[in-house]
Amino acid sequence: MDINFSEYKVLIVDDCRINYLIMKVILERESLEVSLASSAQEAMVFLESNRVDLILMDVLMPEMDGFEFTKWLKSNEKYKDLPILFITALNSPEDVIKGFDLGGSDYITKPFNREELLRRVKHQIRLSHFHNTIVKQNEDLQTIIDNRDRLHAILAHDMRTPISSLKMIFSILSLKNEGDVLDGDFIRMLYAGSDIVEQLFSLLDNLLKRIKSQMGSMSLLPQIFDFDVVVESAVEVSRPAAKLKDICVQVDFQDEIDVFFDIDVMKSIVRNLLINAIKFSNSNSTIQITVGKEDNQLVFEVQDEGIGMTEDVQARLRKRMYGNSVQGTLKEDGVGLGLWIVQYFIDSHKGSFYFRSEEGKGSLFGFKMPIIHDKKST
Structure with missing residues (x-):
């Protein structure tokens, strides 16, 4: 699937401006829109009013480091699904594992290779694109299901009234025949009709109860x-x-x-x-x-x-x-x-x-x- 990378926004959180400029040049050549935040606090302010599709996160920053900021992001409902790619000089297995445990999506150690950076960034954007596509499709599907269930509920509810009336008519006819005043064939048809109406009523009643229970509207x-x-x-x-x-x-x-x-x-x-x-x-x-x-x-x-x-x-x-x-x-x-x-x-x-x-x-x-x-x- 072809992805238009110019539609995606990358936020680089790094207190070193030289690192930012290098990554900015590399990524903008691929048509990505790149922004900078020199601290976690600055990134928080930026995120409040801007859409971001991927964060490239340095770890060693003053006041709040990259690990702490990631923990904050993942605890926030608005940003918990935002992919984070760590780019840091910390390369011990413990640091790498910590980054993933906190919710990081990937990890690159400095000094980084241009091609590796591009491949990992594009991979995360593709994953984000597929995730967003699936979420949108699920939302659309749920809307279709909800509308279908509402329609079924309306139909079942509206059909119960005439079926209930038919039930009453057959009940009255059955009571009128308690003295066996009608012939056998007519009686069999009467009971068959009554049975059919009861089956229809039961089916509609069951359908309505199931729909309401699934929609959470069953009182x-x-x-x-x-x-x-x-x-x-x-x-x-x-x-x-x-x-x-x-x-x-x-x-x-x-x-x-x-x-x-x-x-x-x-x-x-x-x-x-x-x-x-x-x-x-x-x-x-x-x-x-x-x-x-x-x-x-x-x-x-x-x-x-x-x-x-x-x-x-x-x-x-x-x-x-x-x-x-x-x-x-x-x-x-x-x-x-x-x-x-x-x-x-x-x-x-x-x-x-x-x-x-x-x-x-x-x-x-x-x-x-x-x-x-x-x-x-x-």
Whole structure:
């Protein structure tokens, strides 16, 4: 890559004017812009109002020597990435090592060779150029990512409203049919439609939570609530999907437990685990939900009798490699967001997420989380 050296500015910090003039002539012949500071204090003043791309630093200077000035520069956020090339008569291994330890980029001993000086200066400028290019590209990329995430968040948020309305419509239709007044085909279509809407809502909700968590704009509102109610709500919401496969969802409340958590996030965690179990369950099977307490921790488990997971899939889950979703027993698709959401929020609240699975026999997913309040202990 060709670099226009005339765009780069070099500051020579040296109390010997003869050394400065020699280096100035050598560097200006290569079109570099060169300035002089005869002391560290003068260099500080110069840096306040001038851009510098490289400092050529003498070590033996009065008041503040080059090593001390380098230490000051590297402790300053504004100058910490500024490359420093020491040019000094100090040539012992200890001095060279000290210069590098303080943050120096390179080291030349006096008397210096013209060609060596040019090669080392140009090398540092090239490194600085590449560094600045990478920083700029990263900033541009981050801007693109931030804009993309904002767009996704807006889309997910705006789409949740009509999907929520559809959910309500299907719920009302399902309730109206409690007396089995509709024929079988219509009922199957009703449950299928309800299941599709629930999947869309869950996908949008998971997408919105993931984007907000990555953008740092996720506001949690923890409160004390009855965990049993959250589980019962998730079972009710998932009822159409379970009916499509004639799945029986059984719940064993071994303890009545109140927890301190964001209730919407907890609903999302429980719903995702239950939907995941339904997705991979065979028809005419059973899903067992267990709610209990162990060592003052909430224990929640969902066990299915479905297709289970291969060793490869289990290994990817342990490494948190989500995204390569496996189709469900009715060819249901997914993008792997559900388990990511579950594990992210459980981890962020000092809980533990776990699973066991055997291919062809089913899976168990569960989590443990600290309890703030237990009804039976009061």
